[in-house]
Amino acid sequence: MRMRSPLPAFDGVETWLNGEPSAADLAGKPVLVHFWSLSCYLCHDTAATVAQWRDTYGPQGLAVIAIHQPRSEDELDVAKVEADARDAMQITQPCAVDNAHILVERFENQFVPAFYVFNRAHEMRHFKAGGQGLETVATAIERVLNEEPED
Numbered sequence: 009m010r011m012r013s014p015l016p017a018f019d020g021v022e023t024w025l026n027g028e029p030s031a032a033d034l035a036g037k038p039v040l041v042h043f044w045s046l047s048c049y050l051c052h053d054t055a056a057t058v059a060q061w062r063d064t065y066g067p068q069g070l071a072v073i074a075i076h077q078p079r080s081e082d083e084l085d086v087a088k089v090e091a092d093a094r095d096a097m098q099i100t101q102p103c104a105v106d107n108a109h110i111l112v113e114r115f116e117n118q119f120v121p122a123f124y125v126f127n128r129a130h131e132m133r134h135f136k137a138g139g140q141g142l143e144t145v146a147t148a149i150e151r152v153l154n155e156e157p158e159d
Contacts, residue, residue, distance in 0.1 A: 009115055009116050009124070009132055009135065010132070011132055011133070011135075012131045012132060012133075013131070013132045014130055014131060014132075015034075015039060015041075015126045015130035015131075015132070016111065016114035016115055017114070018073070018104065018111065020110045021104040021105070021106055021108075021110055021111060022105070022107070022108070023086055023104070023105040023107070024102060024103065024104055024105070025089075025090055025093055025094075025099065025102070025103040025105065026099070026100060026101060026102050026103055027102050028102060028104075029071065029073055029102045033071065034071050034130070036128050036157060037069050037070065037071045037128060038069065038070050038071070038125070038126060038127055038128055038149070038152040038153055038155075039070070039071045039072075039073065039125075039126040039130065040061065040062075040065075040070060040071070040072045040073070040123065040124070040125055040126075040145075040149060041073050041074075041075060041115070041123070041124040041126070042058050042072065042073070042074050042075065042121065042122070042123055042124075043074075043075045043076075043077050043112070043115070043117050043119070043120050043121060043122040043123075044074060044075070044076060044077070044097060044120055044121050045076065045077050045078065045079050045083060045120040046076065046078070046079075046082075046083045046088060046089055046092050047079055047080065047082070047083060048079070048120045048121065050120070050121055050138060050139035051097070051120050051121045051139075052096055052097065053139050054121050054139050054142060055096065055097045055098050055099075056098065057142055058072070058074075058097075058098075059098040059099075059100075061145075061146065061149060062100070062101055065149050065150075065153060066101075068153050069153060070149060070152075070153060071101075072101040073101060073102050073103070073104070074093070074097075074099050074101055074102070074103035074104070075103070075104045075106050075111050075112070075115075075117075076089050076093065076103060076104065076105050076106060077106055077109070077112050077117065077120055078106070078107055078109075079120070084107050086105055086107075089105050090105075118137075119137035119138065121137070121138065121139060122135070122136070122137045123135070123136045123137075123142075123145045125145065125148040125149055125152060126152070127152040127155055128152065128155065128157050133148060133151070133152055134148030136148075
């Protein structure tokens with residue numbers, strides 16, 4: 009995805025944990041989309057940071073959505089993904105279990121962990137892959153939260 013690309017639709021995913029976000033839920037809110045994988049140690053290393061962002065910035069209006077991107081046949085077991093999401097990953101926000109790579113393809117995502125920050129108009133304003141330099145994601149979240157809503 010390129011900067012200013014629109015937020016892709018979230019429909020078509022068979023399994024959602026913690027509820028599927030609707031367009032109404034996201035309307036006018038900045039959005040952080042976080043891709044992760046069961047077998048990704050960097051994803052697990054960054055889980056506490058993502059949970060902190062959710063808990064800190066959520067009350068300020070940020071919507072956080074997780075997407076599990078399976079990287080092998082072993083990661084298609086929804087029960088294993090759900091247990092890892094709940095326990096190790098601390099995911100309480102909506103989480104797509106994208107076994108068919110529907111959202112992976114819409115986002116053109118190639119990495120886990122990967123972080124996409126969208127402004128209130130749902131234009132992509134920041135992308136970061138990997139477990140280092142996460143302060144740039146936090147800075148981008150703060151920037152989109154502080155932007156004036158468009159009329």
